Amino acid sequence: MSQLAGLRRYALSLTRHEADAEDLVHDTLLQAHQSRRSFRPDGNLQAWLMGILHNRFIDRKRSAAAAARRDEAAGRLQPTFAAPQQEDSVRLAQVRRAFLELPEEQRSVLHLVAIEELSYQETADVLGVPIGTVMSRVARARERLREIEASPKKGAVAFKIVGGRDDAY
Structure with missing residues (x-):
């Protein structure tokens, strides 16, 4: 899928944690597959997928467990x-x-x-x-x-x- 690299970059930008980003991309692709009938053939596939990814991220952000993981991950992302x-x-x-x-x-x-x-x-x-x-x-x-x-x-x-x-x- 030609959109996969962009989805991964955006997910990593949002989550700031590689494993969480991969989970988010996986959830996005699953949601896109389940919602494939809502995609308009003349629409922008990249924007549609990015929208799903963003919405999945917001859903996760509202979850207390995901917030705890992101807080922990933020400390590990400080490069040495x-x-x-x-x-x-x-x-x-x-x-x-x-x-x-x-x-x-x-x-x-x-x-x-x-x-x-x-x-x-x-x-x-x-x-x-x-x-x-x-x-x-x-x-x-x-x-x-x-x-x-x-x-x-x-x-x-x-x-x-x-x-x-x-x-x-």
């Missing part, structure tokens, strides 16, 4: 790093950490728009919110990422260009 080999891997880890710090509403919208490349309208359909809400959440998410980027954390290491000039660009 040995001396990084490449600056890119460190930068990617910083961006990932900042992304995971976003509130769930902003994180899910930004994931669908920026990573899954859904349009604002498709994202609004997936989440069941007005397109203006999607636009607002994307703007707030991007602003929050800029704020996180601008405020260095205590103990963070500032990078210095070695063998070049900081103002080379």
Whole structure:
């Protein structure tokens, strides 16, 4: 299924735990199979599946057991790093950490728009919110990422260009 990779990425973005993400994708595919008659042949399959996945996630979020697992998983997702080999891997880890710090509403919208490349309208359909809400959440998410980027954390290491000039660009 060509949609599987996108479903997994979105599920991991929402749950922040690999095993929970796989369970969510499995539940989504099962629900999609059971509801296959509700899919319009002229509809967007990706948006339909993402909508099911999102709704399954919300259902799980309301469950106390799932909330306890996510809380536990959030603590395990804090990556630990040995001396990084490449600056890119460190930068990617910083961006990932900042992304995971976003509130769930902003994180899910930004994931669908920026990573899954859904349009604002498709994202609004997936989440069941007005397109203006999607636009607002994307703007707030991007602003929050800029704020996180601008405020260095205590103990963070500032990078210095070695063998070049900081103002080379």
